[in-house]
Amino acid sequence: MAAVASRGPAGLSPRSTIQGRPRITSTTGNPCARCGRKIPRVAVTWPEGRLCNICYYNAVHTRGVCPECLQDRLLPGPASAGGGPICATCAEIPHDFHCDSCDTEAGHHRGRLCARCALRADLHQVLGGEPEHPALRGLVDALCASERPESILVWKRSPKVQTLLRGLGDGTIPISHEGLDAVPGKPTEHIRALLQHHGLLPYRDAYLHRFEEWIAVKLEGLPAEVRQPVQHFATWHHLRNIRAKSEAGANTHGPVHSAKQEITETVKFLTWLHQTHHRTAATCTQQDADEWLAGGPTTRTMIRNFFQLAKKSRLNTGVTVAHRTPRSSPSLSQEQRLAWIRELLTGTSESLPYRVAGMLLLLYAQPLVKVVTLTTEAIAESPHGMRIQLGRHPVDVPEPFANMIRQHRDARPNLRTAAGTDSPWMFPSILAGRHLHPNTVMDRLRALGVNLLGARNSALGELVLQCPPSLGRVSYIRSQTRIAANTTPARYVTASLS
Numbered sequence: 001m002a003a004v005a006s007r008g009p010a011g012l013s014p015r016s017t018i019q020g021r022p023r024i025t026s027t028t029g030n031p032c033a034r035c036g037r038k039i040p041r042v043a044v045t046w047p048e049g050r051l052c053n054i055c056y057y058n059a060v061h062t063r064g065v066c067p068e069c070l071q072d073r074l075l076p077g078p079a080s081a082g083g084g085p086i087c088a089t090c091a092e093i094p095h096d097f098h099c100d101s102c103d104t105e106a107g108h109h110r111g112r113l114c115a116r117c118a119l120r121a122d123l124h125q126v127l128g129g130e131p132e133h134p135a136l137r138g139l140v141d142a143l144c145a146s147e148r149p150e151s152i153l154v155w156k157r158s159p160k161v162q163t164l165l166r167g168l169g170d171g172t173i174p175i176s177h178e179g180l181d182a183v184p185g186k187p188t189e190h191i192r193a194l195l196q197h198h199g200l201l202p203y204r205d206a207y208l209h210r211f212e213e214w215i216a217v218k219l220e221g222l223p224a225e226v227r228q229p230v231q232h233f234a235t236w237h238h239l240r241n242i243r244a245k246s247e248a249g250a251n252t253h254g255p256v257h258s259a260k261q262e263i264t265e266t267v268k269f270l271t272w273l274h275q276t277h278h279r280t281a282a283t284c285t286q287q288d289a290d291e292w293l294a295g296g297p298t299t300r301t302m303i304r305n306f307f308q309l310a311k312k313s314r315l316n317t318g319v320t321v322a323h324r325t326p327r328s329s330p331s332l333s334q335e336q337r338l339a340w341i342r343e344l345l346t347g348t349s350e351s352l353p354y355r356v357a358g359m360l361l362l363l364y365a366q367p368l369v370k371v372v373t374l375t376t377e378a379i380a381e382s383p384h385g386m387r388i389q390l391g392r393h394p395v396d397v398p399e400p401f402a403n404m405i406r407q408h409r410d411a412r413p414n415l416r417t418a419a420g421t422d423s424p425w426m427f428p429s430i431l432a433g434r435h436l437h438p439n440t441v442m443d444r445l446r447a448l449g450v451n452l453l454g455a456r457n458s459a460l461g462e463l464v465l466q467c468p469p470s471l472g473r474v475s476y477i478r479s480q481t482r483i484a485a486n487t488t489p490a491r492y493v494t495a496s497l498s
Helices: 002-007 053-059 115-127 134-144 149-155 159-170 177-181 186-197 206-219 224-247 253-276 286-294 298-312 334-346 352-364 401-410 438-448 452-466 474-479 481-487
Strands: 044-046 049-051 063-065 072-074 108-110 379-382 385-389 394-397
Touching: 049 053, 108 115, 115 134, 115 149, 115 159, 134 149, 134 186, 159 186, 177 186, 206 224, 206 253, 224 253, 224 298, 253 286, 253 298, 286 298, 334 352, 334 452, 352 401, 352 438, 352 452, 385 401, 394 401, 438 452
Parallel strands: none
Antiparallel strands: 044 049, 063 072, 379 385, 385 394
């Protein structure tokens, strides 16, 4: 087992987790007074000596209580004898850091303006003046309130962003979902997410809206014999169910993905049926369906729901498509599973958020579609340890995984933009108010080398084997994957970490 841990799991393909460009060093020049690197360019010279750009940036973005004068203010000075940085007055830095516009003590970004005031001035210029529309005023306030306004200053330099903001400012782009739909692109979706997150635009289910548009495109150009039954199947079965889920607050990503697959296969089948046998959904025979199913991949069995609906609506009662059961199911050996657990716990082959997501898959058999919807409220601390709400009942989280979750929760990414730090998601997205897309996590873990389905099947199998017989028959628990994953006590999971 030690050899496996040292080599890493089979198939491991680590990626660089170092963010940003490496610090520039020079063989000549004076060293930085704080970090000691020899620097080709000096950002500022203070009483303590010359500072590089990185140390200067960190200095003018540090706030707190000065240990010398006990005032809450900017702390650009070096560390005092007590260990903490000190204010400009106590450090005898001959510079007034107060902003001429808001009088806040901060690093000057342009002239004697702080980054927030410089950003506000730039946004007003692009928008054609201080906006009168409440939504635009709220948008400007949200952008200027970001933890790192410098990133927004860089973002707004994009020609696409400037065109979008200019259109919103002069009214050529209405501040509505329909108006934003006319200007597709990433900047538009970012603005839309911000407006929704801050209550400046009504919420709209993005997956549902895209599905409605997708149906209209999918039906274009189809002959009437194909289009009519597909339209009935898509709207009265899938679209109605997905709308109901959306109104109930459920995540619609999975249902939309499944519905698209079924509709696509139905279109293929009915088109083939019309072109090959000159028959329609109403006149299709069992032999036609069997011929179609036998002549292609197993995804063709997705026409089953279409014929079930056809039987209920009396469109066609003579065709039956059996439910497909996979012949085999991928699985990892327990040795492989433990090797991946060790790698995600102690390795540096992937960044922390994706390692946490992978651990939830390998330990608790949680599907990644559900992992990305985990909220910070699902994590509870007590004197007895950490518990996590994965189903109806919370389960214990053993160490050292509990400490790993704490580190991720306290340093979640994508919270330093205009979305603010109040995101409820454990895996927040770059879009305000949303969690990471499950495909993003799936792609990263697959690229790392994790067999996702095999990992989940192995975790389920191990949890079932470690459960006491009193919890039920193994075959029953295997069929109830959600129950097995959400009710298994953590003491049976701890064995995987030891």
